[in-house]
Amino acid sequence: MNTLMIDEQEKLHIAADILKNGGLVAVPTETVYGLAANALDEHAVSNIYKAKGRPSDNPLILHIADLEMLKPLVAHIPDSATLLMKHFWPGPLTLIFESSSLVPLSVRGGLSTVAIRFPSHPTIQSLIKMTGLPLAAPSANLSGKPSPTNAKRVFEDLNGKIDAIVDGGLSTVGVESTIVDLTSEVPTILRPGGITEAMLHEVLGDIIMDPALLSVESNVKPKAPGMKYTHYSPNADVIIYKGEDDNVVLAINEQLSEDNLHNICSGVLCDDETKALFNAEYIISLGSRNHPDDIAMNLFEALRSFDDLHVQKVYSLSFSTEGVGSAIMNRLEKSAGHHINYV
Ligand code: TXA
Numbered sequence: 455m456n457t458l459m460i461d462e463q464e465k466l467h468i469a470a471d472i473l474k475n476g477g478l479v480a481v482p483t484e485t486v487y488g489l490a491a492n493a494l495d496e497h498a499v500s501n502i503y504k505a506k507g508r509p510s511d512n513p514l515i516l517h518i519a520d521l522e523m524l525k526p527l528v529a530h531i532p533d534s535a536t537l538l539m540k541h542f543w544p545g546p547l548t549l550i551f552e553s554s555s556l557v558p559l560s561v562r563g564g565l566s567t568v569a570i571r572f573p574s575h576p577t578i579q580s581l582i583k584m585t586g587l588p589l590a591a592p593s594a595n596l597s598g599k600p601s602p603t604n605a606k607r608v609f610e611d612l613n614g615k616i617d618a619i620v621d622g623g624l625s626t627v628g629v630e631s632t633i634v635d636l637t638s639e640v641p642t643i644l645r646p647g648g649i650t651e652a653m654l655h656e657v658l659g660d661i662i663m664d665p666a667l668l669s670v671e672s673n674v675k676p677k678a679p680g681m682k683y684t685h686y687s688p689n690a691d692v693i694i695y696k697g698e699d700d701n702v703v704l705a706i707n708e709q710l711s712e713d714n715l716h717n718i719c720s721g722v723l724c725d726d727e728t729k730a731l732f733n734a735e736y737i738i739s740l741g742s743r744n745h746p747d748d749i750a751m752n753l754f755e756a757l758r759s760f761d762d763l764h765v766q767k768v769y770s771l772s773f774s775t776e777g778v779g780s781a782i783m784n785r786l787e788k789s790a791g792h793h794i795n796y797v
């Protein structure tokens with residue numbers, strides 16, 4: 455199949471027609487690009503799983519573009535949801551509800567619950583309105599790869615496997631939406647993202663983190679099925695260094711000299727404050743540590759850039775876990791397969 459690139463707003467109706475006919479279209483959202491299909495068409499949804507190579511027990515998020523679209527998809531709307539929707543929709547927040555029978559089981563990975571998000575990006579909003587359909591959309595990467603934050607990365611992963619890609623520039627949040635489960639006794643964060651724990655706490659009061667997120671060694675099964683899979687991995691081995699700046703710089707530089715002796719191509723993932731301190735051929739700064747939003751926005755693209763450079767080992771700084779930092783470190787630690795050196 456030839457994948458069509460749609461880079462003009464005036465051609466959005468082509469994408470809408472493809473979606474209405476059961477096709478697959480990658481679309482920009484404010485978090486990352488999504489691979490969209492009609493959420494109520496089981497055949498279209500099964501093609502999403504095929505194109506991504508995604509395990510069928512990993513449910514998809516349904517995207518809506520006004521609150522009226524929510525009612526038919528869920529069994530009921532708890533007060534906690536009404537509060538969160540008022541504060542954070544449209545935006546990078548996904549809510550888990552008890553599902554209605556309208557949502558096919560295959561979209562939900564066989565669960566009784568359904569994940570719903572009202573994104574703020576105008577392009578996906580327009581497509582939902584033009585089609586009148588809830589759009590199921592996982593991140594538009596091959597399963598296991600870092601999520602794409604621009605159309606070029608979607609093309610690299612999915613060219614020939616999907617009908618079209620809508621190019622809407624950069625996804626500015628850069629990490630996937632925060633997922634909050636409202637079906638448990640206390641609202642629970644299943645995946646950290648752009649809407650932080652503190653922001654949720656301010657609105658809801660009680661909110662907890664899924665225990666599976668808190669401990670690397672934990673054998674607790676995460677409640678978001680997707681969080682159990684290896685994720686966000688570039689081809690290179692990623693190793694995170696934790697400790698005082700001076701110690702981290704010293705330890706990474708020692709490792710770089712050693713790699714050099716063995717002809718191993720290695721790179722460093724760091725921030726503006728430290729980028730001048732490393733003796734590596736490939737150094738990528740994610741931005742200033744004073745601007746964690748930039749660090750989040752640039753993270754996945756940086757991981758993919760190391761692959762372009764055929765880097766074999768990436769040594770990374772550990773970033774602050776304040777605010778969006780919790781999402782940054784969640785993704786980075788997964789990309790490193792939890793390989794962390796404490797120095
Ligand atoms: O920002 C985002 O959320 C992006 C954009 C495209 O909207 N989408 C995204 O989708 O990240 P995906 O499929 O890559 O991740 C969805 C996550 C998975 O970890 C999945 O297991 C979880 O949501 N999930 C979906 N439905 C669920 C449910 N009913 N209960 C618990 N977790 C669920």
Ligand code: MG
Nearest residue numbers: 592593601630
């Ligand atoms: Mg994903």
